[in-house]
Amino acid sequence: MNNINWLSWLRNSYIWIVLAIIYIPLIIIILLSFTTPSIKGNITSAFDWNDGSNYLTLTTNQFTDALVNTIIVSIIAVPISTIIATMTCFGVWHAKAFYKKLMTASAQTNMMIPDVISGISLALLFAATFIPIGFSFGFSTIILAHISYCTPYAIMIIYPRMLKMKKNLILASYDLGYTKIATFFKIILPYLLPSIIxxxxxxxTMSFDDFIITKLVGGKVNTIGTEMYSMAKGIKAWAVCFGALMVLLTILIAALISANKIIKLKLINKQTNTRKLKIWNKQV
Known part of the structure; x- marks a missing residue:
């Protein structure tokens, strides 16, 4: 009888246990951002409430320099990766089955390779090609490495959507007088937009928090990821505060998206009920 009660409790509480495992660490980060740091400026588990002065450490050069570097890399690498992935998916969509399988296998293989292997191979490639002609490890190598690292993931997200595209839509656009370029921007791109987003x-996200590849090819350039992982003697207050802000920002975005969906659903239901009422009134 006790075993049955235990299994019943576990079955009913399973989802709450999973949610607790996911969200309790995030709540702890937010709470620790309000604890008084040690003399060396590190956050400890001994909670001591303060007035939130830890957030002033987000104005230090150590954080702002790393944040600016991270944003620069992401702003350049992410759009290029997404554009390459979109064009690749569109090109392979027209290709033979062999090339489709080859592209999918290549992207999946790249995703399965450990980051440390990818980082070492890219570092050796840059050392053998770019360094001899005058380049040095820095922004350029980080951006190229992030493009190489992120593009396969973008391909695997966009390509399933591309496979659902009906060729009849494209043929219809040609019949209506659209050029290939106009068809791509007015038919194909809007269709792929959800997967592109x-x-x-x-x-x-992957580019923003990458550490291994950035550390191996970045030279003296520090990003948020490398700066955080270099804290061998403790976690600085700015790192915890930045993490807390990212958690709150993510929750806010998720709440706004959910609210938008709820509002749209209510509007659709309202319109549906209005139409049904009009039909019923006509019948009466």
């Missing part, structure tokens, strides 16, 4: 968000 998803790919952009995911690729931006």
């Amino acid at each position: 998803s790919a952009t968000i995911i690729v931006f």
Whole structure:
């Protein structure tokens, strides 16, 4: 009997246990951002409430320089990766089955390779090609590495949507007098837009918090990821505060998206009910 009660409780509480495992660490980060740091400026687990002065550390050069570098890399690498992925998916969509399988296998293989292997191979490639002609490890190598790293993920997100595209839509646009370029921008691109947005968000996140590849090819350029992982002697207050802000921002965006969906659903239901009422009144 006890075993049955235990299994019943576990079945009913499973979703809450999973949510607790996911969100309790995030709540702890927010709480720790309000604790008094040590003399060296590190955050400890001994909670001591302060007035939120830790957030002033977000104005230090250590954080702002790393944040600016990260944003520069992401702003350049993410759009290029997404554009390359979109054009690749569109090109392969027209190709033979062999090339479709080859592209999919190549992207999946790149995703399965450990980051440390990718980072070492890219570092050796840059050392053998760019360094001899006068380039140095820095922004250029980080951006190229992030494009190489992020593009396969964008391809695997966009390509399934591309496969659902009906060729009849394209043929119809040609019959209406649209050129190939106009068809791409007015028919294909709007159809792929949801997956392109998803790919952009995911690729931006990957580029923003990457450490291994950036560390291997970045030279003296520090990003948020490398700056955080270099804290061997403790976690600085700015790192915890930045993490807390990112958590709150993510929750806010998710809440806005959910609210938007709820509002749209209510409007659709209202319009549907109005139409049904009009039909019923006509019948009466």
